[in-house]
Amino acid sequence: MGRGPVQLRRIDNKINRQVTFSKRRAGLLKKAHEISVLCDAEVALIVFNAKGKLFEYSTDSCMDRILERYEQYSYAERQLVQSDHESQPLRSLEYTKLKSKVDILQKNQRHYMGQDLESLSIKELQNLEQQLDTALKHIRTRKYQLMYDSISELQKKEKALQEQNNQLMKKEFLFLFHVAQQGHLVPQSEGQNSPPFMLSQPLSSLNVPGSYQERGTGCGEEGGRRQARTNNPIPTWMLSRE
DSSP: OOOOOOOOOOOOOHHHHHHHHHHHHHHHHHHHHHHHHHSOOOOEEEEEOTTOOEEEEEGGGOHHHHHHHHHHHHHHHHHHHHHHHHHHHHHHHHHHHHHHHHHHHHHHHHHHTTOSOTTOOHHHHHHHHHHHHHHHHHHHHHHHHHHHHHHHHHHHHHHHHHHHHHHHHHHHHHHHHHHHHHHTEEOGGGOSSSOSSEESSOGGGSOOOHHHHHHHHTTTHHHHHHHHHHHOOSOGGGSOOO
16 A cells, blocks of 8 residues: 655654754755756755754855846846836726726717717807817818819829820821822832833823814814724725725
């Protein structure tokens, strides 16, 4: 059977108490050394016996440095706790002030929405109306400013598009003018014996002097006969006689 729990209490026998202290002290120092080596920890151990004799252990014999670090840490911890206790009333007061401000803002918002107006007096209603009128003027001013800026921007875009359109029309006019100038000239490939360039318009469109036209058309029957004889390839003596 295993051992039951050992009740910890002061040993009445002085000799047994001294023996137990020596054994437990050696075990405690051994455990402190093991934890410092295995876990790379800084350990400082201070033990006083019943007669006031000091027994200590420190990692690498740096007891003073470890105690200094302990003093700094404990001082910072005490300052933090003290400041926390001192700032508690201030936080409570600040919370009360913020809560009252929030309540006032919520109340004003309901008034601006036209709610909970029964508790307001005539003077308070007049002040509320004046505030709403002022706010409405600012809103309209801002709206008109935005509309004016938008119209100005659209006018600038319209001007830019108009200038672009004018440039395109100018280019189109120059292109058509260039094509029209080249359209009056025909390349040499249209005829082998034709000159390098000739007029594309027919000769009928030229202005012929009136005397030449009268000579060609005003000779009457004689001119017509000459033209018929010229255009007829069959000799006259081969024609049938009656």
